[in-house]
Amino acid sequence: LDLFVTNLGLLKADVPVVIQTRVFPGRGYQVAKNSPEDAAEAVRLAHERKLKVAYWQIGNEPDLYATNRGDPSWTPERYCEVFRAQAKAIRAVDPAAKFAGPAGSGAVPASADYLERFVKACGDTVDLLTWHIYPTAGTGSEEDALATIGEPERWFAHYRKMWADPVRNPLGHAREVKYAMTEYGLSWSTNNARYLADMPAAMFAAESALRMAREGLDAAYYFAYQGMGFHGLLDMTGVPRPSYYGFRMINPLKGRFVPVATEDAGVWAHAVLDGKKLSVVLMNTHKTARSVPVMLAGWTLASGEWFDEAIVEQEAEPGKVKPGASVELPARAMMRLDFVAQ
Numbered sequence: 001l002d003l004f005v006t007n008l009g010l011l012k013a014d015v016p017v018v019i020q021t022r023v024f025p026g027r028g029y030q031v032a033k034n035s036p037e038d039a040a041e042a043v044r045l046a047h048e049r050k051l052k053v054a055y056w057q058i059g060n061e062p063d064l065y066a067t068n069r070g071d072p073s074w075t076p077e078r079y080c081e082v083f084r085a086q087a088k089a090i091r092a093v094d095p096a097a098k099f100a101g102p103a104g105s106g107a108v109p110a111s112a113d114y115l116e117r118f119v120k121a122c123g124d125t126v127d128l129l130t131w132h133i134y135p136t137a138g139t140g141s142e143e144d145a146l147a148t149i150g151e152p153e154r155w156f157a158h159y160r161k162m163w164a165d166p167v168r169n170p171l172g173h174a175r176e177v178k179y180a181m182t183e184y185g186l187s188w189s190t191n192n193a194r195y196l197a198d199m200p201a202a203m204f205a206a207e208s209a210l211r212m213a214r215e216g217l218d219a220a221y222y223f224a225y226q227g228m229g230f231h232g233l234l235d236m237t238g239v240p241r242p243s244y245y246g247f248r249m250i251n252p253l254k255g256r257f258v259p260v261a262t263e264d265a266g267v268w269a270h271a272v273l274d275g276k277k278l279s280v281v282l283m284n285t286h287k288t289a290r291s292v293p294v295m296l297a298g299w300t301l302a303s304g305e306w307f308d309e310a311i312v313e314q315e316a317e318p319g320k321v322k323p324g325a326s327v328e329l330p331a332r333a334m335m336r337l338d339f340v341a342q
Contacts, residue, residue: 001042005049011225016054018100018128018182019046021090023059023082024069036089043093055100055128056090057182058083063104063114076102076117083122098127103182106134112155116162123172128218129159130180133208134188138195145186145195145204146285149268152181152208156217180219184208190229197230199309199332202242203268203283206250206334210270210281214257222247242312249305249318249336253279264290267329276341284329293326299339306335 001019008017021042022034032038039056046053059082065074083101090097102118104111115131133155135148159179166173186204187195195201205222212220222243227236233244255274262269267290268283278299284290294301304321308330311318321327321337329335 001045001049001051005051014052016052018055018057019051019053020057020060020103021086023062023079023086024065024071024074036085039086040089040093043090043097047094053097055098056086057100057103057130058086059101060103061105061111061132062102063107063111076114077121080118080121080125083118084125087125099125100128100130100180100182101126102130104131106132106183106188108155112158115159116168119162119169119172121171123163123169124175126172126177128178128180129163130182131155131159132183132223133181134183134185136187136189136195138187138189138192142200145200148186149204149207149211152184152212152217152220153215156181156212156215178218180221181208181212181217182219182221183223184220185223185231190231193230197235197241197243199242199312200285202246203285203332203334205243206246206281207268207283209247210250214270240312240315242307242309245307245312245318246334249307249334250281252336253281255279262292266290267292278339278341280337280339282329282335282337284331284333284335287331289331290329291326292329294337295325296339298342300342302338302340304335304337306330306333308333 019042021039025032025034059079062074062079066072079102087099102115104115111131133152135151136145156179162168163177164173185196186201209220222233224232226232226234232241233247234240253272255272258271258273260269260271260280266285268285270281272279282292301323304327305318306321306329307318309332321335327335327337
């Protein structure tokens with residue numbers, strides 16, 4: 001936790017956080033630290049460090065304990081029992097505490113089945129329903145990888161429908177709950193740069209964030225800030241990856257989504273209105289450049305910027321857009337156009 005506090009300081013992030021407790025016993029040489037008393041002690045330690053904890057995440061990817069950890073006894077029902085026991089111990093220290101889970105892995109549909117069984121047993125206890133999205137193994141064509149962009153929306157809709165069903169969620173369907181993708185990326189394959197450290201990964205990451213914001217998801221956490229294998233916005237030496245450029249480009253956006261579309265399904269588009277400012281984000285998933293008309297009645301294109309993988313490799317600043325009736329959107333590039341009301 002001391003290291004976590006230091007990282008938050010470096011990021012200048014005085015924000016509510018989510019902290020995971022340990023659930024699986026750990027490896028043979030580790031002290032387990034996974035009892036309800038350990039979870040309660042984590043709360044005391046967090047309070048001492050003045051951390052603002054929005055949710056306590058009870059464990060991580062418990063659906064993989066049976067296979068990856070070799071312990072088939074970890075059914076959703078057993079995880080629910082542990083969830084309840086830790087939640088009770090944590091509330092004894094902090095009666096206002098809220099709880100997140102199960103942080104199901106991206107191994108669908110098995111992880112989705114696990115999550116559904118967890119909800120049926122523990123829908124009265126969880127406050128933030130969480131899952132992970134990793135639609136590829138870093139293999140296959142780029143076109144097929146980018147075609148998975150609908151997966152975050154699909155599973156969000158699936159879990160919202162499941163939560164409201166009194167048969168599938170007998171204990172909690174009447175409760176208000178929040179939803180979060182607590183890990184996501186285009187590939188789960190940590191040791192493979194493909195679809196983690198390249199332009200398709202960046203477009204999937206930024207596009208998923210925009211779509212999930214538009215759909216009303218409460219939180220979406222890209223995995224991860226800094227390099228863990230090929231995961232990360234930055235590599236282990238601090239060199240930015242395309243995903244870093246992508247999030248930097250959408251970071252200034254605020255306001256509300258308004259409808260926007262292109263005639264080309266391979267060019268993804270979003271528009272965000274903030275008073276007299278309109279920002280349009282375009283992503284060209286094609287391997288060839290596209291010309292996009294940008295004349296909007298009542299609006300003047302004031303500025304714009306774009307990047308592609310070549311800019312990232314040079315660690316250069318994004319390219320600047322020249323105002324005109326249309327813009328040239330380079331191959332596999334991401335662009336933000338900022339308009340002002342006339």
